[in-house]
Amino acid sequence: MTQPSPAMVRAAQAAGARMADRNTSFIFNEWYVGAFADEVGRSLLRRTLLGRDVIFYRTQEGRAVALDNRCIHRSFPLSEGLLDGDTVVCGYHGFRYAPDGELIQVPSQERCPKGLGVRNYPVIERGPLLWIWLGDEAADPALLPPHDWLVxxxxxxxxxxxxxxxxxxxxxxxxxxxxxxxxxxxxxxxxxxxxxxxxxxxxxxxxxxxxxxxxxxxxxxxxxxxxxxxxxxxxxxxxxxxxxxxxxxxxxxxxxxxxxxxxxxxxxxxxxxxxxxxxxxxxxxxxxxxxxxxxxxxxxxxxxxxxxxxxxxxxxxxxxxxxxxxxxxxxxxxxxxxxxxxxxxxxxxxxxxxxxxAEAQARVPAEEKPVAPPVSLAGVA
Ligand code: FES
Ligand SMILES: [Fe+2]
Incomplete structure (x- = not known):
């Protein structure tokens, strides 16, 4: 049986190392389809997308919403809570979130802390598809991949x-x-x-x-x-x-x-x-x-x-x-x-x-990035 030479194997492995595979990190700064539009309604739909736990629902007016599924209190999945009007109520201790993800009620106290909430993800509904942006960069509708024929x-x-x-x-x-x-x-x-x-x-x-x-x-x-x-x-x-x-x-x-x-x-x-x-x-x-x-x-x-x-x-x-x-x-x-x-x-x-x-590199905090060697001034007049 013919076995490839070690040099050939090394060349194939080197070529493979330049290509994405199942272990490559996800690309977040893209629009992805999170659901078919008709899957999302007046109940909480839980879905894992790019390793993130997300819930989808529609407001009473019919606008699609996507939120992070983890309650900021004790991490209970919001998908196990309930949709009350346009808000989501955590099924554990009742924290209430608005469609933009903002925390608007803590039942055990009168005052609700300001400026807290779960992440709201931008969505675009187009034809049969509901697109979601999970990236850190600004969500630009112009970056939707071309699919005009679907509408x-x-x-x-x-x-x-x-x-x-x-x-x-x-x-x-x-x-x-x-x-x-x-x-x-x-x-x-x-x-x-x-x-x-x-x-x-x-x-x-x-x-x-x-x-x-x-x-x-x-x-x-x-x-x-x-x-x-x-x-x-x-x-x-x-x-x-x-x-x-x-x-x-x-x-x-x-x-x-x-x-x-x-x-x-x-x-x-x-x-x-x-x-x-x-x-x-x-x-x-x-x-x-x-x-x-x-x-x-x-x-x-x-x-x-x-x-x-x-x-x-x-x-x-x-x-x-x-x-x-x-x-x-x-x-x-x-x-x-x-x-x-x-x-x-x-x-x-x-x-x-x-x-x-490139995305993984951009996510590394600045202090962890390798420091470029100092520019040598040797020989400069
Ligand atoms: S875990 Fe959600 S309110 Fe406590
Ligand atoms: Fe096929």
Missing amino acids: DPDWVCSKGYFHLQGNYVSLHENLLDLTHLSYLHAKSFGTPDYAAAKFDAEIGEGRFALLRDVVPTTLPPVWAKPTGMEGYPQAARIVRSEFLAPSLHTVAVRFYDNALPEAGRPEFRIRTAHIPTPETHGTTHYFIVHGRDFAQDQDWVTQHMHDGLFTAFQEDVDGMQHLERMLEKTDEDFYEISVASDRASIEMRRYLKSRAD
Whole structure:
């Protein structure tokens, strides 16, 4: 059996050390989806996001609120308390908090101390998604990753959620190399020709895409039926799979009949927003919204695609769980070998690592940062 040389192993390990993995610290200064908008209502929804314990609810007017879940008195989870009007009452000794997180009542005394409270997190509700900002930097709505099609009525969508037993870096990597369609999804929406189809990578500033043209091909049932190309060997499947932010990856696919002349041939477009929000280093909230811009009034198409897709995504979820169990056990001999189709994901993982490292460095108090050596004046005239 061929073993790689020690030099090759060291090179692979050095390359791996520059990439984010399950142990890399989280990137907080980003918008993440904390919940689907319709999950948040007039009760307290508890959710762990990037290791932080958060509660969501709506005020009586319907405004979404996100607060830190830990009571400042004795750390009781506020999620175990109650929502009273627009305020949250701790279930232990009754401290009461306003929607901005401010402490407004201490039942055991008349005067409530001023200037205390739990952290309130900025949120933005847009279409089916409720975004939350957990970072220390100012929350800028302009930093929301692009997802206009999710609020465009031309796109008919369905949605779903998985509690993924895997880390979010592996999920992003899964999405950036769809070679796995021919194997992990061999029984669902993969086809044998997918893995070997021509591909190209686009490396941008914090954006990474893998483009794959599978032409000609036969579409799997999930796409063949709604496009009327069942069993037809001249279909085209043109895929753009793009990392847009640590919190969003969008797969956009066009289907058409490759035998028809380009001018005027009908095209069928589908998109899937894959929305990972780390829960812990080994678990991820995996929100998914899938849409199409054709046959908008055909409910059976929505149901057919939803069922087919979520069967396939369950294969990813199962696969990521297998992967996580292996990655948990890595030791100092661990290395992985990358190939050409990994280019976009390698660049993406380097980007995540550099962002995470920069944030972690910024969080270190100034007195703990290494002091730069004094500038030598030797030799200066
Ligand atoms: S722990 Fe919340 S009021 Fe005491
Ligand atoms: Fe997949």
